[in-house]
Amino acid sequence: MSELVDDLLAGKHSALARVITKIENRSPGYREIVSALHHHTGSAEIIGITGSPGAGKSTLVDKMAAQYRERGHTVGVIAIDPSSPYSGGAVLGDRIRMASNAGDMDVFFRSMSARGSLGGLSTATTDAVTALDAFGKDYVIVETVGAGQNEVDIVKTADTVAVLVPPGSGDDVQMLKAGILEIGDIFVVNKADLDGADRTVQQLREMLQGRSTAGHHGASGSEIAETDADVSESEAWEPPIVETVANRGEGVEQFLATLSDHGDYLDRTGGREQQARDRFAAEIRTLLREDANRLLAGELHRQGGLDEHVDTVMARETDPYTVVDDVLAPLRECLDEE
């Protein structure tokens, strides 16, 4: 196992690929791998790209990667696609758009499916970002369809989140519904050569004016909101709107400049450190929840499962609350002793 870690740190592509596979499958030993890699992280700039299907995410990511490569940087991309809820299978097609970086091994592109595991995807994405960061990628781009809590969670692994909006997707309510307005640090109106682009920019601008807090972490919960206030007092980030025509590469340079502006802003205001702290806190919380759940499930299993408890509840001999109290009693005792 440590051999795999050594190979990854030595820059072996197949080792990086295998580590991500283990992370995705939660194969035995993956936790130790991610633990070992953590010490080697912290140098990558992480960018989240989200937006509705067909907004042009993959095409933009392709062009971004090419630009970064031209400047001599290395790039990692994680593209997340939904999987079929019926068979568990998936066709992951984001690679098709990666034409500008064909055969360039220093763009490490990895497709991940949602695999239907609840919440697990954001953990897997975080860990995969860790692997790419430890490998030494200068930029890590996480690309995902922007809908639903899962995606919002994923995107929070990023330092900077860009939301892609295709023109003519107009309908204000539609975008507000997705909760996507709150998570964007930068908005990109892609396909800006199409009719209606101006109008979309206009609508976005109006909607963003109504937005209260700075940055995507403003939306992530009350605990963070307090610390966010310090930042916005000194200097608030106004999410800029960038226009691109990704398939022709137009506006990509400006988009990258805006990304870098946001990076500078984070450095200037201490926002980057705060975001990292929030991220690790959230990660620890998630892992605690998962592991505690698992311990409980194991204990239940040892006690012969839930059936007996359900029987007694069905017979009205006891009730669900009492059952939970009984099951958790030993745990509570342990904690009270301290």
Place this chain on the structure above:
Amino acid sequence: MSVEQEQDERTIRCLVAKVGLDGHDRGAHVIARALRDAGFEVIYSGLHRSPEEVVQAAVQEDVDVVGISILSGAHKTLVPKILDGLREYDAFEDRLVLVGGIVPDGDQAELRERGVDEIFGPGASMEEMIRYIRQQAPER
């Protein structure tokens, strides 16, 4: 405890790649969909890929199965390039390499000798292919 939760059953990942100057992707589409419906994760390359791109995808996606669809007749040059590339990146041993398309009987032995695990011609059924992948997918 944590080990118990770590899943035993893993999802098989397949690359379906169209290589070279060959615009016939209908078969590849049908195969990609059938593999998906069988519960596999399928990475589809798109058309006109170079051998280097196929290798890049196979390595980075860490697929269990590299499926090369080729109908142009250039299999004798393109397929060995892919095999060499996989070896170069230490990504050959624990991977199935399958070729689908039209490969004359005379060429089949040579491709197998180079490292192709199986060749599926025009008459092959999807069930056959899926069964083969399930049985032969490498232990990792």
